[in-house]
Amino acid sequence: MSDNVLSVIPTDPRWQPDEAAADRAATLLTRLAPEDDAGLDTEIDVEWYDAVMPVDCGEYLERIGCPRCGAAVSSVWYGDLLEAHGDDGFVSLDVEVPCCGAATSLDALEYDRPCGFASFEIALWNPDREALDDGELDDLGKALGHPVRQILARI
Template sequence: MSEDVLSIIPSDPRWQPDPDAVDRAIALVEELTPEVADGLDAEIDVTWHDVLIAVDCGGNLERIGCPLCQADIDTEWWGDLLEAHCDDGFTTLAIEVPCCGGSTTLDVLDYDWPCGFARFEIAIWNPERLWFSEDELRALADRLGHPVKQIRARI
């Protein structure tokens, strides 16, 4: 059985909030996240990472585009890259793209559905909503003290 995860991450992959800001943000996430099926609360995980981790969209990924030559990047290349870094994370996001050999960073590739990288993540498992609205994201960013983005994964 697959699961859905709606993650909130900082727009700057290396940024991390202080614990008090996280407590304020979690209080808002709890208000904004309705109960899941059978009246159970959604599970919310908060994680700080020492290195950059990929926060990908799992089975929702439809394509990856190169920001340099606009070619499609093979999703198998992406999967191999994630697998190679699943245990130790990423020390850098700098890459040479396989399509044109140009230099760029993983966080600026054109992901369809959104993907990201972070050292901090709030993950809501099986929420009964698809996305947070722009106003809700701004409110979460205000509580954390930094702009955020959202990633929806099908695992």
Template structure:
């Protein structure tokens, strides 16, 4: 398979998730597992317009928190810029490579692997 690179700029914060790799989401307040259907419904309701804010109340304990601090078992993020590398030949980028990429872009980066 040929490696492809896509760069996408979003007008608002957009969920960048790991697809089928995501199995569990933990609450940073009470430690309970959050129903992934709640998360999927939330993403679905924002798929067209993105997120104005990441503030939410989690269903397990009604605590106010932010989507970017939930305990995802696979990396997930919310961003306005997405660089997707399809069918990569290698493994995960190392910390030094991520730091160099972040320096080149002028902003920290987060790496995710999606199963789509």
């Protein structure tokens, strides 16, 4: 069975909040996620990572484009890169794309559905809602103390 995950991450992949700010944002995000049809609360995970970790859209990802030449970036190349970094994460997001050999950054690739990289993440597992709206994202950013973005995943 697949899971849906709504992740909120800082716009800066290396930025991390203090615990009080993370608690404020997690509390607000919990309030924004209604109980599911069975009356159960959505599970929430708050994670600080030692390195920058990928936060992708899972099964929703169909195409990655090169920001330099516009060609499709091989999903095999991308998957191998993520697998090679595994639990260790990324020290640098700099890469050379296989299509044209251009130097770029993983967070500059053109994902057909939002993907990101972060050293802090708040994840809602199987929320009974769709994406957060701009106002909700602004409120979460204020609670956290840094602008945020969201990643919707199916894994």
